[in-house]
Each structure stands twice: as C-alpha cells, then as structure tokens.
Amino acid sequence: MADHDDKDLSGAANLNRRGLLKCMAWAGTGLLWTVSGGVPRSLGLLGDAVAAEPQANGFTFLQISDSHVGFDKPANPNALGTFQEAIAKVNAMPTQPAFVIHTGDITHLSKDKEFDDAAEAMKALKQKVYTIPGEHDVADADNGKLYLDRYGKGTKGKGWYSFDAGGVHFIALINVFNFEPGFKSAGLAKLGDEQLEWMEKDVKGLSASTPIVVFAHLPLWTVYQEWGWGTEDAPRALGYLKRFGSVTVLNGHIHQIQQKVEGNVSFYTARSTAFPQPAPGTAPAPGPMKVPAEQLHSVIGVRTVNYVRGKSPLAIIESPLGA
Amino acid sequence: MPHWKFTAPLAAIVSGPEALPSREAAAAANAAAIRIDNFNFAPPTLVVAPGTTVTWTNADDSPHTVREKDGKFKSAALDTDDTFSQTFTAPGEYEYFCSIHPRMTGKVVVK
Numbered sequence: 001m002a003d004h005d006d007k008d009l010s011g012a013a014n015l016n017r018r019g020l021l022k023c024m025a026w027a028g029t030g031l032l033w034t035v036s037g038g039v040p041r042s043l044g045l046l047g048d049a050v051a052a053e054p055q056a057n058g059f060t061f062l063q064i065s066d067s068h069v070g071f072d073k074p075a076n077p078n079a080l081g082t083f084q085e086a087i088a089k090v091n092a093m094p095t096q097p098a099f100v101i102h103t104g105d106i107t108h109l110s111k112d113k114e115f116d117d118a119a120e121a122m123k124a125l126k127q128k129v130y131t132i133p134g135e136h137d138v139a140d141a142d143n144g145k146l147y148l149d150r151y152g153k154g155t156k157g158k159g160w161y162s163f164d165a166g167g168v169h170f171i172a173l174i175n176v177f178n179f180e181p182g183f184k185s186a187g188l189a190k191l192g193d194e195q196l197e198w199m200e201k202d203v204k205g206l207s208a209s210t211p212i213v214v215f216a217h218l219p220l221w222t223v224y225q226e227w228g229w230g231t232e233d234a235p236r237a238l239g240y241l242k243r244f245g246s247v248t249v250l251n252g253h254i255h256q257i258q259q260k261v262e263g264n265v266s267f268y269t270a271r272s273t274a275f276p277q278p279a280p281g282t283a284p285a286p287g288p289m290k291v292p293a294e295q296l297h298s299v300i301g302v303r304t305v306n307y308v309r310g311k312s313p314l315a316i317i318e319s320p321l322g323a
Numbered sequence: 324m325p326h327w328k329f330t331a332p333l334a335a336i337v338s339g340p341e342a343l344p345s346r347e348a349a350a351a352a353n354a355a356a357i358r359i360d361n362f363n364f365a366p367p368t369l370v371v372a373p374g375t376t377v378t379w380t381n382a383d384d385s386p387h388t389v390r391e392k393d394g395k396f397k398s399a400a401l402d403t404d405d406t407f408s409q410t411f412t413a414p415g416e417y418e419y420f421c422s423i424h425p426r427m428t429g430k431v432v433v434k
Contacts, residue, residue: 073384073403109386109400135423139388139400179425181392183418187426228426285362286424287385 059166062090062097063215063303065252066105066272068136069121070114075288076296079108079274084121085321086273086302091124097304098165099127103252103270104134104176104217110146119150133159134217134253135176144177160195162202168307169206171199173216175231186225188232189218196233200240208243211307215250221260221267224280229254238265250303254286257318271301271318297321356380357429359387359401359421364429373433376410387421397422 064086071079090097102122107114122129131151138144148159155161155172162171178190191199203212214220220237222230231237241247247265255277260267275288276299283289291299301320353375358365360382371377379389381401389398389407395417398407411417411433421427 075384109402111400136386136400139386139423141397141399143397179420179422181418181420182426182428183392183420187420187424226426228424287362287383 059098060095060304060306061165062100063103063250063270063305064090064100064273065103065270065303066134066255066274067102067118067121068105068108068272068274069118070108070111071274071288073288075275075290076300080117080121082296082300082321083118083273084124086300087121087124089319089321090302091126093304097127100125100129101170101172101215101250102129102131103215103250104132105136105252105272106131106134106147107137108274110137110140110144112146115146115150130163130170130172132172132174132215132217133176135179138176156198157194160198166307168211168213169203171202171212171214173199173214173220173237175216175218175220175234179228180232182228186230186232187228188222188225188230189228190232191216191234191237196236196240199237203240203244206244209245211246211248212241212244213248213250213305214241217251218253219251219258219267219269220249221262223254223258223269227280227286229280229286241265248305250305254280255289256299268303270303271299271320273300273302273321275300354378358382359427362424362427364419364421364427367428368430368432370432370434371411373412373414374410375433376408377431378406378408380404380406386423387427388423389419390422391417391419 067083067086068079069083076082090100106118133144133147133151137147140146144158152159158174158177160172160174162169164170173191174195175189175191178192180186180188180190214237216231218231219229220231220234224230242264245264249265249267251267251269252272254269255272255275256269256279257271258269275296276291277286278289298320301318303318353372355369355371355375355377357369357377357379359379362383362385364379369377379398379401381387381403384403386400386402388400389396391397396409396419400423401407411431414433417431417433419429419431
C-alpha cells in the first residue's frame with residue numbers, strides 16, 4: 001500500500017520526507033517528538049528525566065502492549081511477572097500518565113484465569129485503562145466472548161469505540177475478528193465494513209485540526225505480509241483520516257518497534273511486556289524469540305506519549321523494563 | 324453434522340451439546356493425526372475415510388487454533404502439546420485455518 005514517497009523508518013535513524021522525524025527507537029531510553037500544526041517533529045532522544053518534566057497545558061498517556069499473561073515458555077517463563085514489573089514502572093513515574101492504553105494480547109490463550117490475573121495486575125494502575133483485544137484474547141472457542149464480556153461494555157460492534165481527551169480524538173479499532181483465511185488471500189487482518197462505516201461517521205464532525213490517535217492491535221500498515229503483519233482494509237480507514245493534519249497510529253502485535261511516516265500519518269508499533277519477536281523475515285516464522293535472560297528486560301517495555309496543547313507536541317518515549 | 328470433541332485439558336472450556344465427548348465413537352473409529360509444527364499443518368491435506376477421528380497436536384511454542392472456514396468446527400487456543408480432535412462422518416472437503424495465524428491453512432478430505 002505504501003506506493004509513494006514514504007520511508008520505512010525501522011531500525012536506525014532515518015528521516016521522513018519532510019526531514020523532521022528522527023527515529024531512535026532502539027536507543028532504549030526514549031524517543032520524544034512533537035506534533036506542531038499537524039507536522040510531526042522530533043525533539044530528539046531523551047531519557048526518563050526529560051520525559052518526566054511536568055508538561056504545562058498538556059497531558060501524557062501510556063501505551064502498554066502484548067502482555068501475554070499466561071505465557072510461560074523459555075522466551076519468558078513469567079509473562080505475568082514482567083507485566084507486573086511494567087505496571088510498577090508506570091506507577092513509579094514522577095508524572096503520572098492521564099490514562100493507559102493496552103493495545104492487545106492481554107492474555108496468551110484467552111483463558112479465564114489469564115484474564116483474571118491480567119485484570120488483577122492492572123488494578124495496581126492508578127488510571128483508567130483503555131483496552132482492545134489481540135488475536136490471543138479472542139482465541140476462545142466462543143469467538144471472543146470472554147474478552148467482550150469483560151471489556152466490551154459501552155463499546156460498539158465487536159469492541160470498538162472512540163473518546164476525546166485533552167483536545168485529542170482517540171479511536172480504538174479492532175482488527176482481530178475478521179481474519180481472511182490464507183486459502184487465497186494474504187492472511188492479513190481486517191477491520192470489516194461495519195467498523196469502517198462506524199469510523200467514517202465517528203470522525204465526520206471533527207475539525208481537520210483535531211489531532212487523531214488511532215490504536216489497533218495489528219499494524220495498520222503492512223509491516224510484513226509473509227507473516228500476516230498488516231491489515232488488508234486499513235487504507236480505507238486511513239482514507240477517512242486524510243483531511244486531518246495530525247494522525248498517530250499506535251499498534252502492538254509484532255513485539256518490536258517499527259515506525260513509518262506516510263503523509264500526515266505516523267505509524268508506531270510497540271514492544272511487548274512479555275517477549276520479543278524476530279524482525280520481519282529474519283526467522284522461518286514469527287513467534288516468541290528467546291534472548292539471553294539478562295537481555296530480556298532491554299527488549300520489552302512500555303511507551304509514554306506526551307501531548308501538549310497549544311504548542312501541540314506529541315512526544316513518544318519508549319521505556320524498556322531494564323532501563 | 325460432524326461429531327467433535329476436545330481432549331483434556333480443553334474439555335473444561337467447551338460447552339453446548341455438540342461438545343459432549345463420545346468415547347465410544349472415538350474408540351470405534353479410525354484415527355489420524357495432524358501435527359502443527361513451525362506454523363504449518365502437516366500434512367497440509369489429509370485424506371481419511373468417513374468415521375475417522377483426526378487429532379491435531381500443537382508442537383509449536385506459539386498457540387494455534389483449528390477453525391473450519393465456515394465454522395463447522397473450531398478449537399479453543401491450543402498451547403504447546405495441546406490436542407484437538409474432530410470426528411468426520413460426512414464425506415466432503417473441510418478447509419480449516421488457524422484464527423491466530425490465518426496464513427496457516429489445511430484441508431481434510433473425507434471420502
């Protein structure tokens with residue numbers, strides 16, 4: 001779908017076509033950037049101290065992803081433990097995020113006990129947690145009933161919703177229910193017509209200067225088709241957002257940081273709090289990647305996003321658990 | 324309608340009349356196995372006689388599911404070494420996939 005002059009910002013530092021965004025995702029302590037007048041601009045690499053500076057006239061929120069509670073394989077024998085660590089790290093932040101977004105794969109096997117354990121762990125958070133399911137959360141024999149019973153209240157369709165915070169419009173999209181089986185297709189995720197129609201209406205009345213943050217579990221751009229790391233009908237969703245000056249897309253699923261800027265849209269995937277996955281194409285198949293135990297905490301973590309009204313910076317800080 | 328059942332430890336998750344295990348049926352039928360390994364169903368196409376019980380075993384570290392494309396049968400998430408069994412009575416072709424990794428597909432031909 002990326003058929004024009006966008007650049008893949010995965011890996012080390014690159015510049016987007018406007019020369020404004022620097023990607024320093026792998027440097028560990030932080031990636032801080034701003035959105036001014038709809039144009040993403042990097043503030044450079046910053047540590048936790050800067051991230052913690054009180055932001056006048058704005059707010060921060062936190063993204064947490066792919067906790068896979070219940071996972072106990074060699075890649076991380078205690079995924080619940082690292083999830084709890086991540087939460088403790090959030091609670092220790094000097095400036096508390098306004099709210100937390102969990103971008104899916106809360107559990108590993110959609111089991112009741114895993115949902116219970118995850119909910120118990122998240123109770124330690126002081127702020128509201130907005131969730132969306134990953135495909136691991138809807139793998140019960142009842143097609144996601146366990147997830148929707150817990151988290152579907154007040155949402156539309158299969159769990160999608162939107163809300164406003166601090167002048168930013170947030171849209172939670174679900175792309176784990178309509179997988180196109182790979183008999184004849186690419187096996188990519190799908191949002192589905194019902195949700196897309198809802199989304200079109202949802203953004204209709206908004207002014208084009210409203211900053212938009214979209215979050216969904218699978219990437220809304222095709223990171224790697226061979227592993228199904230993409231969403232087939234995402235271009236239609238992004239089409240509804242074309243007129244907005246600033247669109248930020250936050251995803252999970254691939255357990256590593258990948259970034260891309262395409263026109264007015266900045267895409268980010270997050271680390272997992274449980275285990276890393278191989279980079280696209282570097283292994284025969286995706287899946288939990290075993291790293292030496294002492295390295296695990298450097299490849300899992302959480303993400304903070306700062307938004308300051310007026311100056312409009314949207315700042316994203318990656319915090320590995322080991323930092 | 325195909326008769327299907329779960330083997331432990333998944334039995335507890337299942338509800339509904341179709342999920343009732345039938346030891347008699349399983350014991351009387353022929354058995355066949357499909358292994359889930361490295362994000363593949365092996366063999367990808369399995370030909371069996373009517374009445375055969377097919378058992379999928381997940382040999383991957385990643386969980387997988389077995390879902391018939393029109394929902395005729397569906398497993399819960401299978402962790403490593405978990406199994407799912409399905410007895411095929413009606414002749415036909417049953418295409419299935421993993422709902423967690425939808426590029427993974429397979430087919431059971433009953434004739």
